[in-house]
Amino acid sequence: xxxxxxxxxxxxxxxxxxxxxxxxxxxxxxxxxxxxxxxxxxxxxxxxxxxxxxxxxxxxxxxxxxxxxxxxxxxxxxxxxxxxxxxxxxxxxxxxxxxxxxxxxxxxxxxxxxxxxxxxxxxxxxxxxxxxxxxxxxxxxxxxxxxxxxxxxxxxxxxxxxxxxxxxxxxxxxxxxxxxxxxxxxxxxxxxxxxxxxxxxxxxxxxxxxxxxxxxxxxxxxxxxxxxxxxxxxxxxxxxxxxxxxxxxxxxxxxxxxxxxxxxxxxxxxxxxxxxxxxxxxxxxxxxxxxxxxxxxxxxxxxxxxxxxxxxxxxxxxxxxxxxxxxxxxxxxxx
Numbered sequence: 030x031x032x033x034x035x036x037x038x039x040x041x042x043x044x045x046x047x048x049x050x051x052x053x054x055x056x057x058x059x060x061x062x063x064x065x066x067x068x069x070x071x072x073x074x075x076x077x078x079x080x081x082x083x084x085x086x087x088x089x090x091x092x093x094x095x096x097x098x099x100x101x102x103x104x105x106x107x108x109x110x111x112x113x114x115x116x117x118x119x120x121x122x123x124x125x126x127x128x129x130x131x132x133x134x135x136x137x138x139x140x141x142x143x144x145x146x147x148x149x150x151x152x153x154x155x156x157x158x159x160x161x162x163x164x165x166x167x168x169x170x171x172x173x174x175x176x177x178x179x180x181x182x183x184x185x186x187x188x189x190x191x192x193x194x195x196x197x198x199x200x201x202x203x204x205x206x207x208x209x210x211x212x213x214x215x216x217x218x219x220x221x222x223x224x225x226x227x228x229x230x231x232x233x234x235x236x237x238x239x240x241x242x243x244x245x246x247x248x249x250x251x252x253x254x255x256x257x258x259x260x261x262x263x264x265x266x267x268x269x270x271x272x273x274x275x276x277x278x279x280x281x282x283x284x285x286x287x288x289x290x291x292x293x294x295x296x297x298x299x300x301x302x303x304x305x306x307x308x309x310x311x312x313x314x315x316x317x318x319x320x321x322x323x324x325x326x327x328x329x330x331x332x333x334x335x336x337x338x339x340x341x342x343x344x345x346x347x348x349x350x351x352x353x354x355x356x357x358x359x360x361x362x363x364x
Contacts, residue, residue, distance in 0.1 A: 034295040036330065037303070038078045041318060044303025045071045046083055048315060064107040065096055069119035070319040072126060076343045077322045079334050081126075090129050093120045101157070102137035114145060114155045118168045121175050126346050130175070139178050142169055143185045151193030152211070162210045163201050166194055167223035170230050171340060174352060179230075191231065198224050199236050206241030218249060218258035218271040225275045226339045229354050234278070243281035246272045254289030255308060265307045266297050266317045269324025274338035277327055280357045287328045287359060294321045329359035 048071060060067070068089065075083050096116065098105045103112025104120035117138070124130040132138060145154045145165065153165040173179045182190040200212045201224060207216025208224035221242065228234050249256045249272055255264025256272045269290060276282045296309040297317070304313030305321035323341065326333040335344035339354050347353045 033292055034298065034300070036295060036322075036325065036332070037298065037300055038080070038332065040300065040303040041298075041305070041322075042075065042078060042080050042083050042303075044299075044313070044318070045074055045315065061107045062110065065093070065104065065116040065119045065123075066106070067315055068092065069123050070315045072123055073336070073342065074315070074319040074322050076126065077319075077326050077334050077336055079332070081343075086127050086129075089123065090127055093123050096120060097134070102134060102141040111156065112141065114142070114153075114165050114168045114172075117142075118172045121172050122340070122342055125175050125350065126342060128349075132176075135176060135178070139173065139176065139181050142172055143181060143190065145169065146182075146186060146190060146193060148186050148193070151195070151197035153194065153197075163198060163208060163220050163227075164210070164223050166198055167227040170194065170227045174230050175340070175350070195228070195231060195233055195236070198227060202236070202238075205245050206238040206243075207245050215259065216245065218246070218256070218268045218275075221246065222271045222275050225278050229278050229339050229356075237279065239279050239281070243276060243279050243284055246276050247281070247284040250285050250290065254286065254291075254293035256285070256290065263308070264293065266294055266305055266324070267307065267320040269294055270320035270341070273324050273327050274341070277338040277356045277358065278354070280355075282327060282357045282359055291325060291328055291330060294325055297321060327358055329361045331362045331364040333361075335361075 072084065075081050095108045096105045098112035101112030104117040105112050106116040152161040153169045154161050155165050173182055186193060201208045203209060203216045205216050208220045209215050209217060210220050225237060228236055249268065251257060251264045253264060256268035257264050258268050258271065273282060276284060297306045299313045305318040306313045307317050323336045326336045327338065335358060337344045337347040337353060338356050340347050344353065
């Protein structure tokens with residue numbers, strides 16, 4: 030067997046630094062709807078590699094604030110885009126990491142967040158158009174927590190806000206221990222993360238069947254070491270975050286073969302241009318780069334900084350904010 034590849038941190042830092050220099054490419058403009066998320070992914074990736082200062086802090090904060098949608102009272106994905114829950118959480122996370130979470134319109138933002146909770150079902154919508162998904166349940170809870178306003182959920186909807194959201198998540202739990210995007214939807218690695226992490230923030234992990242769910246998640250590892258999100262699907266580096274984070278929160282991170290997963294992630298690097306792909310040989314992108322690095326961090330890969338599996342933010346940030354929950358990390362290896 031060939032010698033295991035190493036993580037080329039300098040190369041990946043340069044890859045992230047260059048992401049905003051391709052403004053002549055059509056793909057750059059076709060992905061405006063993901064721009065705020067992309068800034069967040071890039072920033073967290075740099076933090077994991079210990080290189081947070083590789084992008085200009087003040088310029089980043091100015092960009093985030095330029096995406097404020099005054100009509101909605103939330104953040105859009107790019108200037109002049111409608112406010113949405115997805116981009117709003119990324120904006121809050123960026124500002125928190127940059128220690129600049131001082132939003133003048135916090136009350137309006139909290140009002141926007143709470144307006145998305147259905148008063149009867151507890152489903153959470155992404156915006157005023159009403160699409161619901163358990164992803165949005167997590168985003169709501171995470172955003173309120175980061176803003177220090179989780180108590181507003183307790184007081185919302187005649188004092189039933191918290192229980193409504195928890196109740197909906199509980200009803201999305203399946204016989205295999207996993208969670209879906211809505212009631213009756215199949216279990217999926219990404220949905221499991223959002224539901225488990227939301228319950229962790231809300232201190233209701235007692236609603237999780239830990240043994241059954243950890244078994245289901247560990248069964249997602251394929252012979253090549255990669256993880257998939259559902260049975261009979263291909264492996265994908267992003268599940269090195271979605272699945273591992275849930276296992277970390279549940280204290281069962283050691284239930285997967287760490288050596289094989291590390292090897293799979295490292296083989297998915299582009300060692301010419303930088304970045305990490307969904308699987309070896311494919312095109313890289315910042316989405317898989319951050320989640321590959323996050324997986325390596327949780328597995329104790331040497332030279333990386335700790336990532337909080339509940340918030341997908343540097344642990345030093347969640348500790349500073351007093352938000353850190355209990356979770357499992359494998360011991361940091363020496364180089």
